[in-house]
Amino acid sequence: MNPASLKRVWLKAAALLIAVGLASGVYLMSYVPPLTPHVLRTQPNSAVTAAPTPLPGLTALPTLLDANAAGRRWEIVGGSMLQLGLNGIGVSALRQAVANNPDNLLLRTALGEALVLEQHGQVTAEAKAYFDATLAADPNDLVARFYMGLWLLQNGRPKPALVKWVGLMRTVGNDTLWYNRLWDVMPAAAEEADVSPLALKALCVAGM
Helix, strand or coil, X not given: CCHHHHHHHHHHHHHHHHHHHHHHHHHHHHCCCCCCCCCCCCCCCCCCCCCCCCCCCHHHHHHHHCHHHHXXXXXXXXXXXXXXCCHHHHHHHXXXXXXXXXXXXXXXXXXXXXXXXXXXCCCCHHHHHHHHHHHHHCCCXXXXXXXXXXXXXXXXXXXXXXHXXXXXXXXXXXXXXXXXXXXXXXXXXXXXXXXXHHHHHHHHHCCC
16 A cells, blocks of 8 residues: 555545544533432432332343343333443434333333433423323332423423432432432522522431
């Protein structure tokens, strides 16, 4: 290969690496870790709230080869896609899972979360309907409470949103993922509700 051809190959390779790097950077900046597949690392600080059952995800992928897992394949794929940040594929898989098992509240909550993540944090009417159904059956469901708080904030009700999130912080704030997700959203609600950062921290610590 002559020097000119070699230079063109290196330039193409460099351009490809730059494109991959930029895409990875955008992905890392936009990735939001889902709550439904998350395994809670601490026990909830509440006598009435149980640790949520996690949606099966990446660690369950090997079971797809098991004939006994046939009925759970769509939920495993859906949970895995959410963990990878492929939310559109996650929505499609979880729609199929819900269609196969419409009474499963975990699947409905997971689909609601997938829809929110696909819309970059916007709680759509369809997603809210799934969270409403979950909370009607279990008012203490952690994930549905989180996203209903987000819906409240997005619909001009920062104070009740903050009440929900402060309650969640007191309940599961010792878990790193929950801590981070809550602090991603609480400051905006506190600012709209005229609650100072110092007061917000005090509210979150009280009762923990």
